[in-house]
Amino acid sequence: MYIQEVAKQSGVSVRTLHYYDEIGLLKPDKISPSGYRVYQHNSLKRLQKILFYRELDFPLSKIKQLLDNPWTDENRQMEQQLELLKLKHKRLQGIIRLLEDQLKGEDRVSIKEFNMDEIRDHEEKYRVEAEEKYGSSDAYKESKKRAAQYGPDDWQKIQQESDAIYQALADQRQADPADAKVQSLIQDWQDLISRYFYVCTDEILAGLGEIYRSDDRFRKNIDKYGEGLSDFMADAITHYTNK
Numbered sequence: 001m002y003i004q005e006v007a008k009q010s011g012v013s014v015r016t017l018h019y020y021d022e023i024g025l026l027k028p029d030k031i032s033p034s035g036y037r038v039y040q041h042n043s044l045k046r047l048q049k050i051l052f053y054r055e056l057d058f059p060l061s062k063i064k065q066l067l068d069n070p071w072t073d074e075n076r077q078m079e080q081q082l083e084l085l086k087l088k089h090k091r092l093q094g095i096i097r098l099l100e101d102q103l104k105g106e107d108r109v110s111i112k113e114f115n116m117d118e119i120r121d122h123e124e125k126y127r128v129e130a131e132e133k134y135g136s137s138d139a140y141k142e143s144k145k146r147a148a149q150y151g152p153d154d155w156q157k158i159q160q161e162s163d164a165i166y167q168a169l170a171d172q173r174q175a176d177p178a179d180a181k182v183q184s185l186i187q188d189w190q191d192l193i194s195r196y197f198y199v200c201t202d203e204i205l206a207g208l209g210e211i212y213r214s215d216d217r218f219r220k221n222i223d224k225y226g227e228g229l230s231d232f233m234a235d236a237i238t239h240y241t242n243k
Contacts, residue, residue, distance in 0.1 A: 001038070001039045001040070001044065002032070002036050002037070002038060002039075003017055003028070003036060003038075003039065004036075006039050006044070006047070010047065010051060012047075012051070020050070021037065023060070023064070024064065024151065024152060025050065025060060025064045025067075026043060026046055026050060027043065028043055029042065029043050046067060049063075049067060050063055050067070052078070052081075053066065056081040056084070056085070065147065065148065068150070068151070068152055068155045069147060069150075075217065076217060083122060084119065084122055087118055087119050087122055088119060091113065091114075091115075091118075091119065094112075094113035095113045095114065097113075098110055098113050138198075139197075139198040139199070139200075139204060142197070142198040142199075143197040143198045146196065146197055146198070147197070150196075158192075158196050161192055162189075162192060163225075165185055165188050165189050165192065166222065166225040166229070167225055167226075168185050169182065169185050169189075169225075169229060169232065169233060169236070170225040170226030170229050172185065172232075173228060173232050177232060177235040177236035177239050178236075178239040182236050183236065183239065183240055183243075185236075186205075186233070186237055186240045187240070189233075190202075190205050190240075193205075193208075202241040203241075205237055205240070205241055206237060206238070206241040209233065209234040209236075209237030209238060209241070210234065212230045212231075212233050212237075213230060213231055213234035218230060
């Protein structure tokens with residue numbers, strides 16, 4: 001799809017698409033011989049995600065961070081925002097019904113439809129959740145600081161290295177979690193986290209192991225490399241941090 005067609009269908013101006021390219025938010029798949037930007041499946045899929053986040057009032061800098069970070073829990077982000085949209089939709093429906101009644105000549109006075117408290121409570125709930133879960137953590141602050149400096153090439157390198165460790169561990173699932181080769185791979189995983197995100201102490205690594213075992217979102221992401229890998233990694237981490 002040429003850039004003009006993308007602009008026509010999405011409502012995003014050609015100038016804005018050029019700007020997205022300049023800041024590294026959305027790159028075309030290729031440039032035609034005549035110099036036009038061409039967008040194919042992957043770039044259009046990325047644009048769809050950008051438009052979702054834009055609809056939810058995410059700033060472009062945050063959108064870029066979310067899309068470039070391979071460990072972003074996009075489903076959680078979308079679930080939270082879907083709940084928020086439903087609340088906004090419910091409020092808007094109430095206002096529409098009130099206007100319809102007014103146009104029908106009904107003398108009904110109601111102001112509760114304009115109340116924003118439920119929406120504000122929802123937004124505050126997830127802000128507090130994020131702060132309690134991550135905000136006070138020095139490791140999280142350090143990870144956020146480092147991640148902000150990474151570009152697409154950096155994230156690709158990180159993803160490739162993490163993929164290699166995940167796959168190597170998946171290939172060892174039939175081995176004893178305490179096996180020397182498995183333990184060496186766990187050390188590689190700890191070193192990767194320390195190298196790219198924050199100093200991953202044994203205590204932090206042990207906590208991550210429990211998350212891998214108990215959090216369905218992490219389990220789903222890890223187990224795509226091999227069924228049961230999340231539990232295997234958790235067991236291997238337990239041996240590693242208790243040795």
